[in-house]
Amino acid sequence: MTALSLFFSTFVSEDLTCIAAGIVAKNGNLSLLSAIFTTGLGIFVGDCLLYFFGFIVRRGFLKWEFLRKVQIKLESLEIIDEWKLHFRKSIFASRFLPGTRLPLYLSSGFLGLPFFAFFYTSLIAVTLWTTGFVSLVYLYGNLVTLYWNPKNSLLFSLAIAFSFYILYFMMRITFYPKEREKTSFFVAKFKQLEFWPASLFYLPLVPYLIYLALRYRGVRYITTVNPGILASGIAGESKSEILNLIPKEVVAKYQFISPKEKNPKSKIQNWIQTENLRFPLIAKPDKGERGFLVKKIHSLEDCLTLIQTYPLDWIFQEYVEGPFEVGIFYYRHPKDKQGKIFSITDKIFPELIGDGHRDIKSLISNHQRFKFQKNTHFKHNKHQLDRVLSAGETISIGSIGNHIQGCMFLDGSRWKTKEIEIKLISIADTIPGFYFGRFDIRFSDPNKFNSGYGFKIIELNGATSESTNLYDPNFSVLQSYSILFRQWKLLFQIGYENYQAGIPLFPFTDLYHLVKNHNQYRDIYSDRETIT
Numbered sequence: 001m002t003a004l005s006l007f008f009s010t011f012v013s014e015d016l017t018c019i020a021a022g023i024v025a026k027n028g029n030l031s032l033l034s035a036i037f038t039t040g041l042g043i044f045v046g047d048c049l050l051y052f053f054g055f056i057v058r059r060g061f062l063k064w065e066f067l068r069k070v071q072i073k074l075e076s077l078e079i080i081d082e083w084k085l086h087f088r089k090s091i092f093a094s095r096f097l098p099g100t101r102l103p104l105y106l107s108s109g110f111l112g113l114p115f116f117a118f119f120y121t122s123l124i125a126v127t128l129w130t131t132g133f134v135s136l137v138y139l140y141g142n143l144v145t146l147y148w149n150p151k152n153s154l155l156f157s158l159a160i161a162f163s164f165y166i167l168y169f170m171m172r173i174t175f176y177p178k179e180r181e182k183t184s185f186f187v188a189k190f191k192q193l194e195f196w197p198a199s200l201f202y203l204p205l206v207p208y209l210i211y212l213a214l215r216y217r218g219v220r221y222i223t224t225v226n227p228g229i230l231a232s233g234i235a236g237e238s239k240s241e242i243l244n245l246i247p248k249e250v251v252a253k254y255q256f257i258s259p260k261e262k263n264p265k266s267k268i269q270n271w272i273q274t275e276n277l278r279f280p281l282i283a284k285p286d287k288g289e290r291g292f293l294v295k296k297i298h299s300l301e302d303c304l305t306l307i308q309t310y311p312l313d314w315i316f317q318e319y320v321e322g323p324f325e326v327g328i329f330y331y332r333h334p335k336d337k338q339g340k341i342f343s344i345t346d347k348i349f350p351e352l353i354g355d356g357h358r359d360i361k362s363l364i365s366n367h368q369r370f371k372f373q374k375n376t377h378f379k380h381n382k383h384q385l386d387r388v389l390s391a392g393e394t395i396s397i398g399s400i401g402n403h404i405q406g407c408m409f410l411d412g413s414r415w416k417t418k419e420i421e422i423k424l425i426s427i428a429d430t431i432p433g434f435y436f437g438r439f440d441i442r443f444s445d446p447n448k449f450n451s452g453y454g455f456k457i458i459e460l461n462g463a464t465s466e467s468t469n470l471y472d473p474n475f476s477v478l479q480s481y482s483i484l485f486r487q488w489k490l491l492f493q494i495g496y497e498n499y500q501a502g503i504p505l506f507p508f509t510d511l512y513h514l515v516k517n518h519n520q521y522r523d524i525y526s527d528r529e530t531i532t
Contacts, residue, residue: 002030003038010042017042018130022137032138040130047105047122054109087113088121095125185371193480194403194471195372208485212492221495223506226462228433231506232495233462235518239286240315242460245431252442252456253277253318256286259311268303268316277318282400282458285525286313289464291402292522310525320442320456323349324449325401326412329438329467330428331490334497339425339435342490343483345469346412350377350398354389361385364397373406380405401440401458409471419452431460435494438465463491 002024009017021035030038087108094100108118173179189195213219226232229242240256255271257264272278283306284294293310296319297303307314325347332339350370352363364370364377378385381397389395398406428434440459448454469475470483499505 003034006030006035006038007042010039011046014043014046015133018133019137022134022140025134025138032135035138036131036134039134040126043130044123044126047101047126048119050102050105051109051115051118054106055112055115056109057106058110058112088117091118091121092125095122095129189372192372192473193475193477194409194473204481205484205488209488212488216492216496218505220505220508220511221499222463222491223495223511224498224503225436225491225495226434227498227503228431229462231463231511231514233437234464234511234515236287236514237462238313239284239288239459240313242462243315243457245434246457246460247427247430250427250455250457252320252458255316257307257314257316259307259313261307264307265300265304268300271316275318280319282317282319284315284317285310286315287518287521289461291400291404293525294400294402294405296399312525317458318456320458321444322399322442324444324446325349325407325440325442326415327401327409327438327440327468328424329465329487330424331436331494332429333494334435334501337429339428341416341421341424342487343467343469344412344415345467346410346415347401348408348410349396349401350406350408351394351396352389354391354393354395356391357388359386359388360395360397363389369408370397370406373404376404376406401442403468403471408473409468411469411472411475415449417450417452420450423452427457434460434462435498436491437462438467 006017006021006024009020017039021030021039024030025032025035090104091108094104105118105122173183193201209219223232223234228245230237233242240254243251243254253275255268257267261267279298279300281297281303282294283297283303285292288294293312295306297306297316303316327345327347329342329344330339331342352360352367352370354363358366360381361378364374364381370377377397401407403409424439428439438461439457440461441455441457443449443455445454467483467487470480472480475483
């Protein structure tokens with residue numbers, strides 16, 4: 001009798017009957033399998049009856065001339081033609097979208113769509129829907145009985161909503177290839193910490209920062225870690241002013257250009273001639289980080305276009321050919337006469353190897369690493385995306401040593417020789433007001449570099465720089481976070497020691513406006529299009 005009641009109840013309300021079936025099975029009045037079968041059968045029969053009702057109405061229309069003309073007009077609509085092409089998908093999807101079933105099922109019969117296709121599509125959808133729905137109610141049966149208690153209704157609603165979302169998600173990846181591809185892509189990307197979104201990556205750091213702030217009784221000590229740099233290099237610092245602090249013989253030649261410059265063309269030309277340089281050059285905003293607007297410039301016209309498009313303070317710098325680039329992280333406690341090397345990052349530039357069949361766009365899209373940053377690579381190589389590389393042919397698709405622009409960071413301990421350590425520490429120790437940060441360095445001869453010479457410093461970053469070897473894909477998550485946590489511990493320690501030595505804290509109001517203005521500055525200029 002219970003099974004029969006469930007069967008006929010589906011003609012009144014399918015969803016409520018599914019809930020009732022789950023509760024009945026939970027209470028032991030009917031087996032779960034019987035509850036699912038009876039409810040599903042009733043729902044499926046109801047679907048078929050709706051189809052036949054629509055079909056009967058169609059036959060009635062055909063007997064009346066006026067109604068037949070209305071039917072013909074309806075069937076000639078473009079939206080109806082489009083729906084007919086995808087009606088199986090719509091019938092299947094409607095089972096999971098309450099409110100859409102009645103009009104779709106009636107329309108299927110009215111428009112004379114193939115009954116067999118409707119039959120098996122509905123059967124599959126009803127089977128999945130009923131099995132999932134009744135089973136969920138069965139699993140959450142105890143919550144259902146408590147639902148009407150206001151204290152428990154919210155918990156029940158959230159649990160059911162979450163379960164249905166999971167069910168809906170599983171259905172989508174089961175039946176839609178694009179969803180499977182998207183999910184597979186997301187899972188593969190999530191496995192690699194270096195591609196995590198910043199909001200997720202830095203989340204575990206927040207509790208530790210709170211601990212450090214409590215231990216040192218404040219957070220502004222990080223503004224005293226590098227008193228020789230504006231706000232220690234947290235935001236808004238000038239790259240050119242920082243480079244001015246470093247001995248010129250080890251710095252890549254550069255020229256500062258203000259947007260107020262009356263004749264930037266002449267100034268750049270004179271600088272190139274005086275320093276005996278040639279294109280390409282590297283252009284970067286004087287205030288920026290994480291590869292913001294860093295570009296490789298191939299002509300004087302490109303320089304002028306850049307200045308006109310982005311009216312900012314710019315640095316134009318000689319392009320140090322490399323092909324090697326490293327990031328060397330340095331720190332020194334104020335009481336120590338000599339600093340230390342915290343880490344070295346080996347920067348690996350992206351290269352493609354051709355197979356003789358696929359073009360560059362396809363090679364990037366299917367590369368196990370490059371696909372995660374394909375939009376960046378597409379942008380940098382937009383003029384050659386259709387080019388097919390011959391088998392074994394290797395080309396570079398990126399030359400900027402920044403992760404956001406496609407560079408891979410590996411632990412560079414292999415470059416840590418006694419000679420280079422002594423050389424870098426001697427340079428860093430002489431920089432006034434500098435205790436914590438990362439040198440970005442390029443060189444072409446590994447032997448010379450290992451011997452402590454033959455390199456050029458292209459940039460020096462302060463308080464917010466990172467020990468980028470933590471992004472090494474060969475590191476475990478624990479290894480990466482261990483590096484990150486130790487780096488931030490040093491930042492607070494050195495800042496606090498400088499404060500104890502008499503370095504004043506950067507005013508909070510000034511820091512707030514500095515960060516705010518810097519973020520606004522990035523937002524204004526980050527979405528403009530220009531040369532790449």
